[in-house]
Amino acid sequence: MALTPARTMPGVLELLPLDQIAFQRMLDTIRRNYERFGFLPVETPVMEFSEVLLTKTGGETERQVYFVQSTGSLEQGEKPELALRFDLTVPLARYVAEHEHDLSFPFRRYQMQRVYRGERAQRGRFREFYQCDIDVIGKDGLSVRYDAELPAVIYSVFRELNIGAFTIQLNNRKLMRGFFESLGVSDAEQQTLVLREVDKLDKRGADYVRETLTGASFGLAADVAEKILAFVQVRSSSVREAFEQLDALGAGPESMEQGRAELKEVLGLIRDFGVPESHFALNLSIARGLDYYTGTVYETTLNDYPQIGSICSGGRYENLAGQYTKSRLPGVGISIGLTRLYWQLREAGLVSTARSTVDVLVTQMDESRMADYLAVASELRGAGIATEVVLEGGKLARQFKYADRAGIRFVLVLGEDELAKGVVTVKDMRREDQFEVARAELIKTLRVELAQAEIAP
C-alpha cells in the first residue's frame, strides 16, 4: 500500500508534548485567574448555523470563514448550513440570547476555545488559534465600573504568567469621537479614515501623517492636524498624570465629556482594584474595532517587546446580541489570543520547553520484582506525585536515557540491595546527583524536592 504523507494543514500550531505542557500551563494560569475573579466557564460548539454566525459580519471576516458540510449534504450539492466560529464573541451573543432566561445578570463568563479563520498562510498567522475571553454582560445597563475590573483580571493573569513588564493601555471611543467633533471632523467614516492615517505614525513618522491630513484627500487645517497629532500621542505614567492630560484637552461636546468622565472613573478604579500604576496607562491613540466598541477600549503591550503588538485587547460595546434578541445587552470584554502570544513568546525566547508533567520514573532492574515497582508507584500516585513505571525493561542505562530525553527529573532505582535494606535510590537528573532514602521517607522527600523545583524551576 502506498503511504499517505502524515502532515497537518498549514497555519496550525501543533506542539510536541513538552511544549504542549508549557502551553497548557499558560491556559491553566489564565483559567485560574479568570475563576479567581468570579468568571464562570462557558463552552460552545465549534460549529454554528451559518445564518447565525454571519448576521453581523461582512467583508474580510466572512471571506475567512470555514464552512462545514456533512457527506450527505455535500453529495446533494447543498449550500453549507454550518460554519466554524471565527471568534468567541458571536457565539457568546448567540449563547446569551438563547439562554437569556436561565442566566443571572450581570453575566460574567470566561471561554477558552479555538477559533478558525481562513487566513493567508504566513509565518505567525494562524488558521486555528486559542482565544481566552472574559466578558461581563448586563441586562438593559452595565456600570462602567466593570470596565475597570477587566484590566485588574488581565493584570493578575500576566503577572502570574511571568512574561516580563507589560502595560495595559486604555482609551475611550466617546472621548475620541467627541474630540474629533470638536475639531469639525464629525462624520464617522471620516473619523475612521483619519484614525487609519494616524495609525501610521510609528511607521511613517509625524511629518508624513501631517502632510496627508492637510493634503488634498483630507483637507484639514494645519492646526487641526496638529491637535490630532498631539491628541494621539498622549500617554500617561500615573493616574494623576492621566487626569491632568485628560483635563488639558479642554472642554468639548457632550460625548467627549462623557468619555472623559468614564476614563477617569475607570482609571481610578483600576488603582482601587490593586493594579500598580506602572502597569496601566492612558493611550489616546488606541482605536480598535471602530464600528463595534463604543466606550472604553483596551490594548496590552509588553514593555520590552513593543514589536509584538497588543497581546490582549477588548472594550465596551453597546449591545451584544441585537441580531438575535430585542433585549438590550451591553457588555465589556477582553481577549487573549493565546496561540499567537505563545508563539511570539517562544520566538522571543521568553517561554521554553516545559519540564515534564511526569515527576518520577520508576526503573526496572529485575522483571520478577515488578510487583514491588508497581507498589511504590501506586504509593507515589496516591500522594499526588505523577509517576511512570518502566514496564518494558531493558538496560538501566537506556532507562536513564529515556528519563533524560523525556524531561523526567527523578528516577528511582530499586535493586536487590535497596529492596533488602528497605530504601530507594533516587537519581536527580537535573542536579546529576543521587541519594538513598528510606522507603518510609520517600514521599516526604520527593514532595520537598518537587516543591523546591516549583519555586526555582
Place this chain on the structure above:
Amino acid sequence: MALTPARTMPGVLELLPLDQIAFQRMLDTIRRNYERFGFLPVETPVMEFSEVLLTKTGGETERQVYFVQSTGSLEQGEKPELALRFDLTVPLARYVAEHEHDLSFPFRRYQMQRVYRGERAQRGRFREFYQCDIDVIGKDGLSVRYDAELPAVIYSVFRELNIGAFTIQLNNRKLMRGFFESLGVSDAEQQTLVLREVDKLDKRGADYVRETLTGASFGLAADVAEKILAFVQVRSSSVREAFEQLDALGAGPESMEQGRAELKEVLGLIRDFGVPESHFALNLSIARGLDYYTGTVYETTLNDYPQIGSICSGGRYENLAGQYTKSRLPGVGISIGLTRLYWQLREAGLVSTARSTVDVLVTQMDESRMADYLAVASELRGAGIATEVVLEGGKLARQFKYADRAGIRFVLVLGEDELAKGVVTVKDMRREDQFEVARAELIKTLRVELAQAEIAP
C-alpha cells in the same frame, strides 16, 4: 432588522455555567489521573487533510464525516480538502508518524478534545463530543504489561469521579479467534457474523441465538453452538476464578494459547497495580472493533446501570500508523466518551449541577466605600479564594438573591458598622446562617469553611 433565531445545531451538548462547571470538574479529574500515571498531553488541530483522515476508513465512518471548506475553495467548487476529526486515534496515528523522530518510545500520550460525527439526530447521540483518550505506543514492540496499566489508570479515574460501582471487563481477541478456530469456525468473516449473533444474547435470549447458529445461515453443529454460548457467558469475580475459567477452556491452537497467556499476565498485573479484584473481570463476550483490535480488549460498565453500556472502551492494536509510515508502531489505548457519559449520568441523576466556582460574593452597601470592597476582594483572591464583587449596586436583598441564584455560597457584608469595627459579616447561603469575623481572621475562616465544603459537598 428581523431577528435571527439564536439556536445551536442539533446533536450538541451546550451547558449552562453551573453544569459546565460540573463537566469541567470531570475533565479535570480525568486529566489529573492521566498525568498522575505519567501520560503526556497532546492536542491536534480539529481539521485534518481529508486524504490523511480517510485512508483507513470506509462505510459508516466516512459517511459521517464533516468536510470543511474555506469561502474561496467553496466558490471555486473544489472538492473539500479538509475534514473534522471523527476520533482521536487517526490524528494520533498521523501525529506519531509525523513527529516520530522527536518522540520518546514507549510514547504515552493523553488527549482530551472534541470529535465530530454526522450522526442521525437522536436523543443521547451527539455530533460533537469529548473523547478523553490514553494510548501507549511502542516502536517495533510493546510489552503486554502496558495492557494492564490502562485499566489501572481507568480505575483511578472512575474511583475519583465517584460515580458508583463499576467493573472493567477484559477479553482477548487472540483467545477468541483461537477458540473459534478450535471449533472449526476459522474464517474471520464468519467469526464476525457469529459474534454479531452472540451479541444479541441479552436482548433475544439463548434460545434465539442457539436456533440461529444451528439454523440454515450458519449451520453449526448443536454442540459447537453450545460451546460458543458457554464461552461468551464466562465472567470472573476474582483473578483466581478467571485463571480457572481460562484453564477450563481446554487446549487450543497457537493463538488461543497466546491469548490465554496474555490475559493471565494482564489480569495478574492489574492486581499488582493495586486495582481491587472487585473492579475488574474476565468477560469473554467482549469483542469490539473486530478488524482493529488484535489482543486485549476492554469495556467498562457501571454495576448499577448496565443499560448505559460501556462507558470506557479500548484495546490493543498491532500497528497504529501503517498508512503513514513503514515503522511498526504497536499500541494499546482506551477512551472515555465524556459528553455521552456526562449526559447519561445526569439523566440517571448521578451528577447534578455543580456549586459555583465563585466562592465569595462581596456585596455593595454604599458605593462610596467601593475601594474597601475591592481591597477585601483583592486580599481574598491573593489567597486563592475566587471572589466576585458587586459593582452595579442595588438593594442588598437583590444582591443576596443574585448570589443564591448563581450558587455562590458565602456572601460578605461590609457596612459602616463592620468597617468601623474592623469586622466582616459572612452569610453562609447554604446553611442559611451568618457570623461576624475579624478582618484579620477572614481568610483563615473562609479557607476552613471552603475546605470543609470540599470534603462534604
